[in-house]
Amino acid sequence: MGKKSRNGKNGDRQEDEYPVRYYNGNGSGKKPRKKRSRVGDVLSLIVMVVAFGVFVFAGYQLYGYYQEYQKVDEEYASIAATYAAATDETEETEDLDALEEAFESEGPQSVSGREMMTVEVNNEEVTIPTMVNPIDFASLKEVNSDIVGWLKIRALDLSYPVVQGEDNDYYLHRSLEQEYLFAGCLFVNYANSSDFTDQNTVIYGHNMKNGSMFGSLKKFRDEEVYNKSKYFWIFTEDIIYQYRIFSARVVNKVGQTYQTAFSDDEEYQEFLDTAMEDSEIDNSGVTISTDDKVVTLSTCTGDSATRFVVQGKLVQMYASK
Numbered sequence: 001m002g003k004k005s006r007n008g009k010n011g012d013r014q015e016d017e018y019p020v021r022y023y024n025g026n027g028s029g030k031k032p033r034k035k036r037s038r039v040g041d042v043l044s045l046i047v048m049v050v051a052f053g054v055f056v057f058a059g060y061q062l063y064g065y066y067q068e069y070q071k072v073d074e075e076y077a078s079i080a081a082t083y084a085a086a087t088d089e090t091e092e093t094e095d096l097d098a099l100e101e102a103f104e105s106e107g108p109q110s111v112s113g114r115e116m117m118t119v120e121v122n123n124e125e126v127t128i129p130t131m132v133n134p135i136d137f138a139s140l141k142e143v144n145s146d147i148v149g150w151l152k153i154r155a156l157d158l159s160y161p162v163v164q165g166e167d168n169d170y171y172l173h174r175s176l177e178q179e180y181l182f183a184g185c186l187f188v189n190y191a192n193s194s195d196f197t198d199q200n201t202v203i204y205g206h207n208m209k210n211g212s213m214f215g216s217l218k219k220f221r222d223e224e225v226y227n228k229s230k231y232f233w234i235f236t237e238d239i240i241y242q243y244r245i246f247s248a249r250v251v252n253k254v255g256q257t258y259q260t261a262f263s264d265d266e267e268y269q270e271f272l273d274t275a276m277e278d279s280e281i282d283n284s285g286v287t288i289s290t291d292d293k294v295v296t297l298s299t300c301t302g303d304s305a306t307r308f309v310v311q312g313k314l315v316q317m318y319a320s321k
Contacts, residue, residue: 131318214299243312
């Protein structure tokens, strides 16, 4: 047979049967390889180095945070073990669970059978039941004379000393020993009286991510946590205060929530009504009036404009023994 024509029988153009060949300048006819760019290699290397650096830096920061949290846990565990046990080992510590249950069902009448003592509170003599004080305040004050109390919230397993400085900045990042500590201390508003006798006493604490300090306050949004214990306690050298929780909520970082005193009963009642009405927890069993004293526990929310607060009203005082 003869050589096949590039055209068909009817003269139509047919596809070329031969492969397309390339000219690469040396007559070989082979497709040229792309040369790798040195600039591309350098850029890839830079990206890898930067990514590795970011990874190392992030790891270093996480390790630093871990060390800070561990330091906080260890420091306050040591403080609790040293100062928050009964000062007299021959005396049993009080059963706070039983006291709370009795008070919840019987009210103030539940403590009528206890030993009574007359003490001075806010320049007035009052006769109140006694309680064994588990906190060694004498030794604590040798460490730091700014100590004003010890806070216990049983529902959260929270137990910390409370201090008061000359302003609201000093203890933000200082320990009980007044050394640098990222988590700082729980501290009372510097404008408050140190004996918890104001209409509204404010205690501040950091919202630590591991739940330490006031990082667990938000758990009161959980009804099960709230029902576990609806009280918190503040121990002082002479008086022990029992508070019934009546409000937990998000508030503006400034405003009436942080007032420590009020011009008249009407203004104070407005403060109390707002706290009751805006509460995220069920407070239907609580009554409150302008005769009541309130403690507000305050911490950050992650939003610079707001704070989360838990508030309790004073329901019983005990003389420390």
